[in-house]
Amino acid sequence: MEAIVLQLLSGLDGGSAYALIALGLTLIFGTLGVVNFAHGALFMIGAFCTVTLQRILTLSHTVIDDTQKDFLGNPLKVQVPYIQDWVGESAAASIIDWSVPLAILFAIPVMLLIGIIMERGLIKHFYKRPHADQILVTFGLAIVLQEIIKYFFGANPIPAPAPDAFKGSFDFGVLLGFDPNVIIYPYWRLVYFAFAAIIIAGVFAFLQFTTFGMVVRAGMADRETVGLLGIDIDKRFTMMFGLAAVVAGLAGVMYTPINSPNYHMGMDFLVISFVVVVVGGMGSLPGAVLAGFVLGILQSFASMREVIEFLPGINQVVIYLAAIVILLTRPRGLLGKRGVMED
Amino acid sequence: MSKSNFTRRGLLKTSAVAGGAALAAPRFFSPSWADGHAGYLNAPQGDTVTLGFNVPQSGPYADEGADELRAYELAVEHLNGGGDGGMMNTFSSKALTGNGILGKKVEYVTGDTQTKPDAARASAKSMIEKDGAIMITGGSSSGVAVAVQALCQEAGIIFMAGLTHSNDTTGKDKKANGFRHFFNSYMSGAALAPILGNAYGTNRKAYHLTADYNWGYTTEEAVRTSTEAMGWETVAAVKTPLAQTDFKDYVAPVLQSGADVLVLNHYGGNMVNSLTSAVQFGLREAQANGQDFQIVVPLYSRLMAKGAGENVKGIFGSTNWHWSLTDEGSKAFVKSFGEKYGFPPSQAAHTCYVQTLLYADAAERAGTFNPCGIGEALEGFEFDGMGNGPTLYRAEDHQCFKDVLVVKGKENPSSEFDLLEIVEVTPAAQVTYDASIFGGELGTCNPGA
Numbered sequence: 060m061e062a063i064v065l066q067l068l069s070g071l072d073g074g075s076a077y078a079l080i081a082l083g084l085t086l087i088f089g090t091l092g093v094v095n096f097a098h099g100a101l102f103m104i105g106a107f108c109t110v111t112l113q114r115i116l117t118l119s120h121t122v123i124d125d126t127q128k129d130f131l132g133n134p135l136k137v138q139v140p141y142i143q144d145w146v147g148e149s150a151a152a153s154i155i156d157w158s159v160p161l162a163i164l165f166a167i168p169v170m171l172l173i174g175i176i177m178e179r180g181l182i183k184h185f186y187k188r189p190h191a192d193q194i195l196v197t198f199g200l201a202i203v204l205q206e207i208i209k210y211f212f213g214a215n216p217i218p219a220p221a222p223d224a225f226k227g228s229f230d231f232g233v234l235l236g237f238d239p240n241v242i243i244y245p246y247w248r249l250v251y252f253a254f255a256a257i258i259i260a261g262v263f264a265f266l267q268f269t270t271f272g273m274v275v276r277a278g279m280a281d282r283e284t285v286g287l288l289g290i291d292i293d294k295r296f297t298m299m300f301g302l303a304a305v306v307a308g309l310a311g312v313m314y315t316p317i318n319s320p321n322y323h324m325g326m327d328f329l330v331i332s333f334v335v336v337v338v339g340g341m342g343s344l345p346g347a348v349l350a351g352f353v354l355g356i357l358q359s360f361a362s363m364r365e366v367i368e369f370l371p372g373i374n375q376v377v378i379y380l381a382a383i384v385i386l387l388t389r390p391r392g393l394l395g396k397r398g399v400m401e402d
Numbered sequence: 403m404s405k406s407n408f409t410r411r412g413l414l415k416t417s418a419v420a421g422g423a424a425l426a427a428p429r430f431f432s433p434s435w436a437d438g439h440a441g442y443l444n445a446p447q448g449d450t451v452t453l454g455f456n457v458p459q460s461g462p463y464a465d466e467g468a469d470e471l472r473a474y475e476l477a478v479e480h481l482n483g484g485g486d487g488g489m490m491n492t493f494s495s496k497a498l499t500g501n502g503i504l505g506k507k508v509e510y511v512t513g514d515t516q517t518k519p520d521a522a523r524a525s526a527k528s529m530i531e532k533d534g535a536i537m538i539t540g541g542s543s544s545g546v547a548v549a550v551q552a553l554c555q556e557a558g559i560i561f562m563a564g565l566t567h568s569n570d571t572t573g574k575d576k577k578a579n580g581f582r583h584f585f586n587s588y589m590s591g592a593a594l595a596p597i598l599g600n601a602y603g604t605n606r607k608a609y610h611l612t613a614d615y616n617w618g619y620t621t622e623e624a625v626r627t628s629t630e631a632m633g634w635e636t637v638a639a640v641k642t643p644l645a646q647t648d649f650k651d652y653v654a655p656v657l658q659s660g661a662d663v664l665v666l667n668h669y670g671g672n673m674v675n676s677l678t679s680a681v682q683f684g685l686r687e688a689q690a691n692g693q694d695f696q697i698v699v700p701l702y703s704r705l706m707a708k709g710a711g712e713n714v715k716g717i718f719g720s721t722n723w724h725w726s727l728t729d730e731g732s733k734a735f736v737k738s739f740g741e742k743y744g745f746p747p748s749q750a751a752h753t754c755y756v757q758t759l760l761y762a763d764a765a766e767r768a769g770t771f772n773p774c775g776i777g778e779a780l781e782g783f784e785f786d787g788m789g790n791g792p793t794l795y796r797a798e799d800h801q802c803f804k805d806v807l808v809v810k811g812k813e814n815p816s817s818e819f820d821l822l823e824i825v826e827v828t829p830a831a832q833v834t835y836d837a838s839i840f841g842g843e844l845g846t847c848n849p850g851a
Contacts, residue, residue: 072650131736131741245683317678318674321709323671359651374643
């Protein structure tokens with residue numbers, strides 16, 4: 060029983076990342092009709108917003124310390140962050156310690172800008188082109204973006220730890236009446252799950268309860284009619300692309316303490332996120348979220364030692380097997396709508 | 403002490419055998435390769451000789467590849483008489499004089515392995531066919547090393563392996579034209595086990611997470627064999643996909659398994675991510691079976707440890723070489739490299755630099771670039787002054803036998819490079835094994851023409 064609860068938690072945790080990325084993908088597909096293979100790169104750029112902020116906060120000047128030696132036996136050059144000179148050592152350490160949550164504030168305008176530039180500068184020219192062209196150009200863009208990141212940050216992962224207050228694990232089992240130390244789960248992963256839930260709820264609330272959201276939903280249902288009513292739907296869809304970029308970016312920012320950022324992390328998520336979108340139903344936002352969590356939980360259970368021993372290799376294919384079964388029984392996906400990508 | 407086993411009679415004998423084998427064996431390369439040879443493939447014409455440095459310049463190990471390339475460039479500079487000479491000053495063999503190799507100025511071409519066997523073979527083939535490379539060296543993966551080694555054997559070119567840790571490279575997949583200076587999984591297990599026994603006791607239950615490919619299997623087997631021999635029990639060994647990025651699903655059940663040690667048979671990004679997950683799940687602070695829970699990383703790389711940040715603190719592993727060694731060879735190399743590039747070299751850089759010097763030295767002692775002559779000069783060659791103490795290039799499997807370093811993540815690093823501390827230098831004798839245990843046949847050397 061403990062093992063099942065633990066894998067369920069793990070699945071919800073993994074599913075929250077899938078759901079966040081798939082949500083952004085579906086937003087773009089639902090509004091602009093574009094299959095955006097650069098979406099994983101936006102997730103990766105979000106993660107590197109954290110790294111960039113860390114580097115800004117730790118911009119340093121050099122102080123020679125004659126009491127210590129470097130690896131060549133010369134006096135050690137100690138790097139002292141400028142921020143330490145301005146606010147003092149302990150305040151500077153606290154600010155640097157909280158760089159991941161602070162990066163949320165940094166990433167929102169950066170990702171919005173990147174999203175809008177991407178849409179206006181490149182992707183809008185492909186609206187009327189076949190999906191294959193869109194896939195090729197966005198996939199190419201993804202490669203360009205990851206190579207740019209690699210050029211500036213290198214190929215190795217860069218650690219971006221969670222604030223000290225969120226290090227360690229929470230004894231979840233005690234809450235559920237189990238013995239202590241049976242079901243423990245890292246604080247930051249619980250934070251990530253809660254963060255994902257808030258973002259998902261925020262996006263749905265934005266679309267459901269604001270006039271902007273209502274117009275966007277109307278445009279998703281019937282773009283031409285909304286245009287005939289004199290509403291500039293293109294401008295709103297551009298904003299939705301920016302919003303999707305922000306969602307992907309924030310997913311990346313908060314993911315950095317879970318896995319050290321590297322230039323390839325977007326590609327690692329991309330394929331699986333497309334499976335999530337297809338399984339959820341093309342263009343369905345609730346479908347993307349539901350499929351994200353369902354597939355996350357399935358993957359978690361398939362990774363159990365007992366399952367792998369019974370079905371070797373199942374952990375590597377379970378998501379694709381589930382996708383095949385779901386699409387055979389429900390060809391439009393879990394919550395897909397008639398007419399989407401069927402013309 | 404240096405010793406050359408190369409003799410004119412030996413070369414003639416080997417060449418005759420290789421010639422017969424070459425006639426009998428199907429040819430992989432086009433016959434046009436034989437053009438302009440002087441008894442062996444790509445015999446240098448004119449006053450230069452070209453070496454082929456095949457390293458990952460793109461892909462996940464690109465930073466390691468960049469460090470390898472720096473080391474190769476430094477080695478070429480030293481061979482051509484530039485810089486301070488580095489390890490040429492401490493190398494026990496004095497055949498290298500800074501006048502290139504056999505009087506020919508050393509030039510080089512580079513290829514990008516992408517850490518993919520197919521791409522690595524293609525780049526090696528291109529360097530051999532188009533650039534006339536006389537020797538291929540480099541790489542950061544056993545899959546790549548085995549693939550390129552096989553290609554060099556078919557082509558008739560010497561392959562001096564870079565970073566490759568699988569037993570198979572000089573075990574079941576060994577080739578007469580291939581040579582490895584780097585240590586292997588067996589040696590990691592043999593060096594680590596006594597240290598782990600002393601630190602954690604012999605009554606331990608281990609849980610292995612193993613990367614699902616060749617290197618992972620051999621490392622798991624080596625660590626299991628040596629730890630079980632001293633009394634540890636293996637409660638589970640789970641294969642993890644090589645492309646896995648988040649290891650939470652694999653780490654979460656570890657505490658409930660009854661294990662009190664987690665062994666991460668992972669390298670590179672896998673190691674960074676699995677170790678991060680293990681630390682996040684509180685395994686370093688956990689108690690199991692009345693003992694502190696422990697984590698072990700059999701193969702450490704400083705470049706990779708940097709990615710894991712403070713998660714490496716206090717965690718045992720093994721490494722081929724570390725810049726903090728204080729022998730004269732290591733100090734000379736660190737000084738040369740550090741002054742040229744501004745930071746200390748990695749173990750990948752060290753093994754690549756040493757391999758280049760060993761190749762050049764073998765050519766000088768053999769008096770030829772003929773792969774069979776160089777092979778004979780390397781087989782059974784004993785040397786010192788290259789950073790690992792007295793070393794033997796064993797003739798039976800072309801594996802170097804030297805001291806192995808057991809290291810631990812440093813608790814209080816003084817700089818971004820100061821991540822690992824050396825816990826013990828395990829003597830070569832303790833990690834030496836019978837060449838036959840991993841199977842495979844060296845075959846005969848192929849001069850390629």
